[in-house]
Amino acid sequence: xxxxxxxxxxxxxxxxxxxxxxxxxxxxxxxxxxxxxxxxxxxxxxxxxxxxxxxxxxxxxxxxxxxxxxxxxxxxxxxxxxxxxxxxxxxxxxxxxxxxxxxxxxxxxxxxxxxxxxxxxxxxxxxxxxxxxxxxxxxxxxxxxxxxxxxxxxxxxxxxxxxxxxxxxxxxxxxxxxxxxxxxxxxxxxxxxxxxxxxxxxxxxxxxxxxxxxxxxxxxxxxxxxxxxxx
Amino acid sequence: xxxxxxxxxxxxxxxxxxxxxxxxxxxxxxxxxxxxxxxxxxxxxxxxxxxxxxxxxxxxxxxxxxxxxxxxxxxxxxxxxxxxxxxxxxxxxxxxxxxxxxxxxxxxxxxxxxxxxxxxxxxxxxxxxxxxxxxxxxxxxxxxxxxxxxxxxxxxxxxxxxxxxxxxxxxxxxxxxxxxxxxxxxxxxxxxxxxxxxxxxxxxxxxxxxxxxxxxxxxxxxxxxxxxxxxxxxxxxxxxxxxxxxxxxxxxx
Numbered sequence: 043x044x045x046x047x048x049x050x051x052x053x054x055x056x057x058x059x060x061x062x063x064x065x066x067x068x069x070x071x072x073x074x075x076x077x078x079x080x081x082x083x084x085x086x087x088x089x090x091x092x093x094x095x096x097x098x099x100x101x102x103x104x105x106x107x108x109x110x111x112x113x114x115x116x117x118x119x120x121x122x123x124x125x126x127x128x129x130x131x132x133x134x135x136x137x138x139x140x141x142x143x144x145x146x147x148x149x150x151x152x153x154x155x156x157x158x159x160x161x162x163x164x165x166x167x168x169x170x171x172x173x174x175x176x177x178x179x180x181x182x183x184x185x186x187x188x189x190x191x192x193x194x195x196x197x198x199x200x201x202x203x204x205x206x207x208x209x210x211x212x213x214x215x216x217x218x219x220x221x222x223x224x225x226x227x228x229x230x231x232x233x234x235x236x237x238x239x240x241x242x243x244x245x246x247x248x249x250x251x252x253x254x255x256x257x258x259x260x261x262x263x264x265x266x267x268x269x270x271x272x273x
Numbered sequence: 274x275x276x277x278x279x280x281x282x283x284x285x286x287x288x289x290x291x292x293x294x295x296x297x298x299x300x301x302x303x304x305x306x307x308x309x310x311x312x313x314x315x316x317x318x319x320x321x322x323x324x325x326x327x328x329x330x331x332x333x334x335x336x337x338x339x340x341x342x343x344x345x346x347x348x349x350x351x352x353x354x355x356x357x358x359x360x361x362x363x364x365x366x367x368x369x370x371x372x373x374x375x376x377x378x379x380x381x382x383x384x385x386x387x388x389x390x391x392x393x394x395x396x397x398x399x400x401x402x403x404x405x406x407x408x409x410x411x412x413x414x415x416x417x418x419x420x421x422x423x424x425x426x427x428x429x430x431x432x433x434x435x436x437x438x439x440x441x442x443x444x445x446x447x448x449x450x451x452x453x454x455x456x457x458x459x460x461x462x463x464x465x466x467x468x469x470x471x472x473x474x475x476x477x478x479x480x481x482x483x484x485x486x487x488x489x490x491x492x493x494x495x496x497x498x499x500x501x502x503x504x505x506x507x508x509x510x511x512x513x514x515x516x517x518x519x520x521x522x523x524x525x526x
Contacts, residue, residue: 046523050452050492051482051516121492125450128491130384134287134298135377137351138449142496147449149494231495234509237517241510 084197204269222259343439444499450491
């Protein structure tokens with residue numbers, strides 16, 4: 043396995059496996075978040091958040107997830123800078139619109155914008171829940187399996203953000219759409235890079251990628267929209 | 274049908290006298306070009322004119338002019354081999370251009386393909402990649418009896434499709450990263466699909482990828498631009514196969 047990590051395909055392999063891992067996280071995250079819109083009392087979402095905060099398997103996965111993000115981001119910068127160096131003199135006239143999709147050519151731009159969104163997102167929720175705390179998070183008691191369990195009111199934190207500010211709602215919808223666009227290329231590209239592709243699977247993977255991207259973009263957008271329209 | 278004549282077109286060409294020269298664009302007028310003539314014939318007409326005026330003619334690569342040798346290499350109006358699909362520059366015709374149009378002509382741009390003169394680039398990098406493993410060196414013996422080595426129809430077809438690569442370098446110029454992955458994957462694939470090539474498949478994938486990286490080509494980001502611009506329509510499924518071959522070769526190392 044010598045020099046695998048520095049080889050062009052090795053670096054792409056890192057992008058691919060971290061990308062696949064992050065996409066699985068995005069799906070889990072979405073499925074939990076959707077509980078926000080099915081129970082206006084907030085109990086359902088609070089129970090889900092409590093489960094995620096206390097389950098040992100999730101506790102172990104949290105630093106792995108952070109590592110996944112860090113590797114995906116750092117590797118993307120290294121790869122893009124090296125790729126830019128491969129063409130010292132640029133073409134004066136370039137017509138690429140029919141040859142490749144916009145998203146595929148601008149993954150770094152999409153990724154950078156998603157990173158900006160991610161920082162805002164972490165400051166909005168994760169930081170308040172884990173580090174700084176917030177008066178809105180005062181414990182609530184939820185009946186769970188016959189016993190009353192005390193847990194943080196994560197629902198109040200989310201609901202107040204979207205009810206209180208139109209700007210945040212729009213920002214989160216924008217973030218979801220950018221994430222979806224990133225995945226229109228990222229999804230099938232990840233399979234291509236690990237070698238799981240051929241002429242038959244190409245069409246299938248591209249279609250699944252489109253579906254996946256739509257589910258992510260629409261799924262996440264529904265949540266701020268629900269709070270903006272209903273309250 | 275009467276031939277349509279383009280009364281006047283403008284050709285904006287990259288001029289560079291030597292590898293060390295900085296280079297610049299120059300625009301030339303060409304008059305009375307038949308739309309039935311090929312792009313390279315138009316370039317010949319322009320060069321005749323330049324020679325007549327005592328100027329240095331434009332240097333460009335060309336050889337068979339039948340679309341099979343892979344020698345011609347122009348980047349025309351922002352696309353390798355110009356505004357048409359599945360053709361080389363020599364097969365491009367002036368009917369793809371209109372009266373009064375300014376046609377921009379550039380050489381392939383890639384660090385691994387340095388400009389020698391005007392529109393001619395040095396594509397030795399492709400030869401070096403081939404020399405690093407694009408061959409079969411095991412003794413395959415004499416001609417085997419018919420059907421002694423079974424090869425399925427699908428494998429034979431895929432091997433032939435990959436072998437259609439003429440090594441022109443359009444993939445590298447079409448790629449936003451100047452990656453040579455389509456070329457390397459075609460060369461690895463056409464041997465990997467056949468029994469004689471299988472013997473050295475791992476070594477071949479390892480060595481050719483290492484050489485490609487060493488020569489300064491970029492990495493593949495799967496935009497798919499290469500297969501769209503490839504004059505032989507080589508599929509990026511070959512790139513998936515190269516990734517697979519390379520990863521398996523590395524695991525067993």
